[in-house]
Amino acid sequence: MQLSVIILNYNVRYFLELCVLSVQNALSTIEGEIIVVDNNSSDDSGEMMKIRFPNVKLIENAANLGFPKGNNIGVDQATGDYICILNPDTVVAEDTFEKLLAFAKTKQDLGIVGCKLIDGAGNFLPESKRGVPTPWVAFTKVMSLYKVFPKSEWFNKYYAQHLSENQTGKVDILVGAFMFMKRELYLEIGGFDENCFMYSDDIDLSYRVLQKEKANYYFHETTVIHYKGESTIKDGTYMRRFQDAMNFFYRKHFKVSVFFSVFMKIGILFFSFVKMFQGRQKIKKTPNxxxxxxxxxxxxxxxxxxxxxxxxxxxxxxxxxxxxxxxxxxxxxxxxxxxxxxxxxxxxxxxxxxxxxxxxxxxxxxxxxxxxxxxxxxxxxxxxxxx
Missing domain, CATH: 3.40.50 (Rossmann fold)
Structure with missing residues (x-):
């Protein structure tokens, strides 16, 4: 088996249907499998999968176990040489996996490969490629210095601006919406850390791959739609989990001063509120x-x-x-x-x-x-x- 695609779903039945259909098409010329893990959705996601895609392996969890554990359960059932962790609110092109497999086979130091992600309006999503959010890099993000000095090497590491969106190359951190890698490496590093419910799990996994002296790559030659935010309502629970996730990553990987800890707490709180209000549904304008x-x-x-x-x-x-x-x-x-x-x-x-x-x-x-x-x-x- 060449490739196992793991899709963790939570209450996005229609986006899931679109996603699985696109993945099926992309695997038509590849020896691959799709594994859908449902985190106890309250919509009819499971029933839809059984009717629409009876040949897809479906794992139905009895509770919402979070992003890390849900994906680890899926990978545990995978048999492919490579795996792709894929969000259910994505759409892949028919040649996405062919291109990624060909690219991966050329790299001896392969860690994780990410691709070019766009939103539903065609805009590039900068989180497709990022740097390690060290205290300094986090500071440049919180203070928006990367926007003020977009060409400065000192300030543009958060979104890995040493690479353009149309340039393939090495990056530190990739987003959990799309992560392509060898299953053997995923298992070797222990998969996603289940102590983190969600949000910093992709940063943590990418960072642990780097610690194994592997290289993570941003691959621009295939584009995937990521609609974003479909599995999570930006409410108070979201805000608390986002804060906990960022605190989790810093406690695990960095020794920081009391001053910086206070600064980051304020910064995380600020961005949590921003994300919460960004996610609120706006009045939909009727198309002309x-x-x-x-x-x-x-x-x-x-x-x-x-x-x-x-x-x-x-x-x-x-x-x-x-x-x-x-x-x-x-x-x-x-x-x-x-x-x-x-x-x-x-x-x-x-x-x-x-x-x-x-x-x-x-x-x-x-x-x-x-x-x-x-x-x-x-x-x-x-x-x-x-x-």
């Missing part, structure tokens, strides 16, 4: 118009009734991806990507290509009765059912 990228007249008619708006349908493939509808679409248009018509890679490419044009995006998964997406990385996504 809708552009359906599909060749299904039936889907066009259904969406016109549901959205109570005239849907412009466009067959990009007939027009070789150079389409007058795209060029003439105005800010406020929602682009609906039909996965029965476009591959996930084509959809990701379109979202990334048209970023910052004022568009929003939804994907209609193949053989599904809903469309789903997210307008930015600071709020939960939106689901529209197609009856």
């Amino acid at each position: 118009s809708y552009l359906l990228l599909s060749n299904s007249v039936d889907l066009e008619k259904k969406l016109s009734l549901i959205l109570q708006n005239k849907i412009v349908i466009s067959d990009l493939k007939k027009e070789k991806m150079v389409n007058s509808s795209l060029q003439s679409s105005k800010k406020g248009t929602e682009i609906i990507l039909d996965n029965n018509f476009l591959s996930f890679k084509e959809s990701i490419d379109i979202i990334e290509l048209l970023k910052n044009r004022g568009f929003t995006y939804k994907i209609v998964p193949k053989n599904a009765c809903f469309l789903i997406g997210s307008d930015n990385s600071n709020e939960r996504g939106e689901l529209i059912k197609i009856e």
